[in-house]
Amino acid sequence: MSATGNGHRTAIRTCPLCEATCGLELTLAGDQVASIRGDRDDVFSKGFICPKGYALKELHADPDRIRTPLIRRGDGTFEPAGWDEAFEVIDSRLSPILAADREAVAVYLGNPNAHLLDNMLYGKVLLRALGTRNLYSASTVDQFPKQMSCALMFGTGTTVPVPDLDRTDHVLMLGANPLASNGSLMTSPDARGRLRAMRQRGGKLVVIDPRRSRTAEEADEHHFIRPGTDAHLLFALVNVLVEEGLADPGERLEALCDGLETVRALAAPFTPEAVADVCGIEAPEIRRMAHELAAAPRAVVYGRIGTCTQEFGTLASWLVDVLNVLTGNLDREGGAMFPLGAAGHSNAAGPPSRGRGTTFGRWQSRVRGLGEIFGELPVACLAEEIETPGEGQVRALITFAGNPVVSTPNSGRLDSALAELEFMVSVDVYVNETTRHADVILPAPSPLRRSHYDLALYLFAVRNVANYSPPALAPEPDLPDEWITILRLSGVAAGLGPNADVARLDEQAARALIQREVSTAESPVSGRTVEEVLEALQPRVGPERLLDLMLRTGPYGDGFGARTDGPGLSLAALEQAAHGIDLGPLRPRLPDALRTPSGKVELAPEPIVADVERLRASLTAPRNGDHPVLVGRRQLRSNNSWMHNLPVLVKGKPRCTLHVHPDDADRYELVDGADAEVRSRTGAVVAQVEVTDAIMPGVVSLPHGWGHDVAGTQQRVAADHPGTNSNVLADELLLDAVSGNAVLNGIPVELAPVRAAAPA
Ligand code: SF4
Numbered sequence: 001m002s003a004t005g006n007g008h009r010t011a012i013r014t015c016p017l018c019e020a021t022c023g024l025e026l027t028l029a030g031d032q033v034a035s036i037r038g039d040r041d042d043v044f045s046k047g048f049i050c051p052k053g054y055a056l057k058e059l060h061a062d063p064d065r066i067r068t069p070l071i072r073r074g075d076g077t078f079e080p081a082g083w084d085e086a087f088e089v090i091d092s093r094l095s096p097i098l099a100a101d102r103e104a105v106a107v108y109l110g111n112p113n114a115h116l117l118d119n120m121l122y123g124k125v126l127l128r129a130l131g132t133r134n135l136y137s138a139s140t141v142d143q144f145p146k147q148m149s150c151a152l153m154f155g156t157g158t159t160v161p162v163p164d165l166d167r168t169d170h171v172l173m174l175g176a177n178p179l180a181s182n183g184s185l186m187t188s189p190d191a192r193g194r195l196r197a198m199r200q201r202g203g204k205l206v207v208i209d210p211r212r213s214r215t216a217e218e219a220d221e222h223h224f225i226r227p228g229t230d231a232h233l234l235f236a237l238v239n240v241l242v243e244e245g246l247a248d249p250g251e252r253l254e255a256l257c258d259g260l261e262t263v264r265a266l267a268a269p270f271t272p273e274a275v276a277d278v279c280g281i282e283a284p285e286i287r288r289m290a291h292e293l294a295a296a297p298r299a300v301v302y303g304r305i306g307t308c309t310q311e312f313g314t315l316a317s318w319l320v321d322v323l324n325v326l327t328g329n330l331d332r333e334g335g336a337m338f339p340l341g342a343a344g345h346s347n348a349a350g351p352p353s354r355g356r357g358t359t360f361g362r363w364q365s366r367v368r369g370l371g372e373i374f375g376e377l378p379v380a381c382l383a384e385e386i387e388t389p390g391e392g393q394v395r396a397l398i399t400f401a402g403n404p405v406v407s408t409p410n411s412g413r414l415d416s417a418l419a420e421l422e423f424m425v426s427v428d429v430y431v432n433e434t435t436r437h438a439d440v441i442l443p444a445p446s447p448l449r450r451s452h453y454d455l456a457l458y459l460f461a462v463r464n465v466a467n468y469s470p471p472a473l474a475p476e477p478d479l480p481d482e483w484i485t486i487l488r489l490s491g492v493a494a495g496l497g498p499n500a501d502v503a504r505l506d507e508q509a510a511r512a513l514i515q516r517e518v519s520t521a522e523s524p525v526s527g528r529t530v531e532e533v534l535e536a537l538q539p540r541v542g543p544e545r546l547l548d549l550m551l552r553t554g555p556y557g558d559g560f561g562a563r564t565d566g567p568g569l570s571l572a573a574l575e576q577a578a579h580g581i582d583l584g585p586l587r588p589r590l591p592d593a594l595r596t597p598s599g600k601v602e603l604a605p606e607p608i609v610a611d612v613e614r615l616r617a618s619l620t621a622p623r624n625g626d627h628p629v630l631v632g633r634r635q636l637r638s639n640n641s642w643m644h645n646l647p648v649l650v651k652g653k654p655r656c657t658l659h660v661h662p663d664d665a666d667r668y669e670l671v672d673g674a675d676a677e678v679r680s681r682t683g684a685v686v687a688q689v690e691v692t693d694a695i696m697p698g699v700v701s702l703p704h705g706w707g708h709d710v711a712g713t714q715q716r717v718a719a720d721h722p723g724t725n726s727n728v729l730a731d732e733l734l735l736d737a738v739s740g741n742a743v744l745n746g747i748p749v750e751l752a753p754v755r756a757a758a759p760a
Pocket residue numbers: 015016017018019020021022048049050051052053054181182189
């Protein structure tokens with residue numbers, strides 16, 4: 001923090017709003033933000049900022065943001081309350097439900113949790129105290145198919161190879177729009193600049209997408225593809241490489257991989273000719289794509305949300321990395337590489353390369369029998385778990401920074417189910433479509449009053465970096481840090497009542513983490529006592545104590561004095577480096593990064609191989625009859641559901657429109673600017689039509705996260721720009737069979753014009 005001449009102060013911090021981790025320079029006037037710009041000295045983003053970054057100013061000042069606990073009174077209205085009263089209500093209503101059945105309490109975590117240091121570090125403490133298996137999150141409407149395929153291939157759900165964007169020569173990209181997102185499972189601030197730089201050095205960008213997205217417009221080549229058929233196309237590329245003798249992982253990768261022959265055999269039916277009609281891409285084009293991929297000196301295949309949120313999401317995610325192996329591009333410069341984050345020894349370089357792998361399906365959902373994945377159940381089954389009586393029925397819900405009523409499938413059903421809960425508590429900054437059902441809402445501080453470190457997202461960054469931001473502003477009176485709120489909730493869950501000793505719970509959390517470190521052979525503090533390490537971390541408490549421990553025992557850490565040859569990272573070092581510390585380009589990490597039981601890359605894991613027959617059968621099965629299908633779309637000025645109350649992001653022409661190809665507009669008599677009814681098995685919505693040839697014929701697109709026109713919310717700007725809730729149309733019964741992830745791309749729908757009523 002530094003003072004400027006006019007009494008203003010400058011604060012440098014990382015933007016917490018999306019995966020890109022951009023550095024921001026804030027000019028502060030008292031308690032408010034005067035201006036925001038990109039931090040030109042940030043080691044990673046180098047001054048880049050997107051419109052959402054500027055919107056932090058409005059988020060901080062938003063009069064609709066909750067600043068005190070709210071309790072629902074008998075007449076259904078929310079009334080401000082003190083924290084002690086709020087926790088007394090929580091204790092008196094939640095504890096009896098927990099005492100009767102731990103499974104009766106479910107938890108839902110929204111996407112922002114991945115960006116919140118407090119929640120990343122203390123969420124597990126609460127979950128342990130609750131002891132429920134009914135955990136749900138936005139991950140099963142997003143990236144779990146990719147994390148699952150990576151866990152099966154490489155050992156853990158965070159061992160995810162990402163494009164080495166700054167050194168590659170060729171990117172084949174499916175279902176991703178980094179010009180709007182700035183990367184997802186590919187943290188890459190200024191993705192456009194990085195892709196342009198690649199093209200300027202002679203590289204090529206090929207985009208496969210049912211929409212001509214912003215990224216597709218920048219690309220050398222764009223191919224429309226029928227939604228839900230990425231796995232077919234990817235298998236055909238594998239087929240060409242295998243059949244034409246172009247599959248060449250190289251000696252090193254071949255020695256590291258198991259299952260190469262199985263992959264070759266599995267690819268046999270998926271010739272370009274067999275998949276061409278299914279995908280809508282001609283066979284010679286598929287062959288050319290494969291040839292160019294094989295011929296590029298350094299190439300990478302990258303798939304994101306469009307490849308995950310579809311019928312064959314895990315297969316498509318797997319095939320992306322199979323192609324990276326077959327072309328010799330896994331774990332090499334310019335290919336798909338494994339980042340090395342700074343926090344935590346489990347992410348560290350060096351042996352062991354053999355691990356326990358990851359087990360899925362350790363328990364099943366009660367009603368539909370859907371398998372557990374990474375400790376969670378698919379959110380597509382949350383409504384039925386609330387509705388269906390019997391032992392284990394969900395009777396209470398805790399939500400953190402989430403709005404599943406507009407962001408998960410068949411949201412109309414979930415909306416009704418939430419109204420039936422016996423008790424609901426939400427930790428959130430808004431009264432939104434979901435939290436309006438809560439009995440108690442606990443506010444979280446403004447992002448500018450929180451410290452920040454991207455524990456999760458640096459694990460997927462295109463360059464190894466570390467950046468810590470202290471709070472830019474002092475805490476608001478009577479609005480505690482979120483980790484304190486989480487620990488108080490943990491106290492209730494553990495039976496300690498509404499006023500548990502937070503300092504004690506925090507020390508227990510620290511001791512548990514230290515205990516794990518000192519008993520791990522690879523940790524630099526292995527063999528030390530818990531007391532010694534606890535002493536060395538003083539006087540820090542809370543998330544800073546845990547983060548310091550993770551940084552110092554991490555791969556670049558000072559090891560509490562045990563390491564003298566590396567960058568010597570610690571929280572103190574990061575506090576001295578306001579613009580972050582650059583830890584260098586991605587480096588090859590195999591075999592050390594592997595955690596599979598075999599110590600190899602498992603190219604043909606059994607759960608994935610078992611699903612290939614379903615894909616093969618779909619080559620000849622009719623798909624969706626004659627129905628058009630619905631897909632989503634990412635927008636630069638939106639991030640899921642929660643930024644629509646910020647005027648700077650919603651101003652201008654309506655963005656939540658239904659994209660319709662001109663041929664389909666003719667066919668269904670839809671008119672640009674007029675309304676259309678869109679109907680699926682689960683419901684119907686009305687949306688404004690935008691006729692555009694940027695969408696494939698037979699496909700329509702609505703962005704998700706909208707639909708702010710329901711009663712009982714307190715988001716005035718969003719209510720004036722409501723948009724349409726596309727998840728009314730998403731079907732909770734349509735899932736990727738392997739992962740249980742929801743199908744949000746490729747939903748069969750019917751279209752009809754909404755005709756203005758004739759004047760009476
Ligand atoms: S790209 Fe993401 S991290 Fe960067 S400024 Fe925009 S919202 Fe913030």
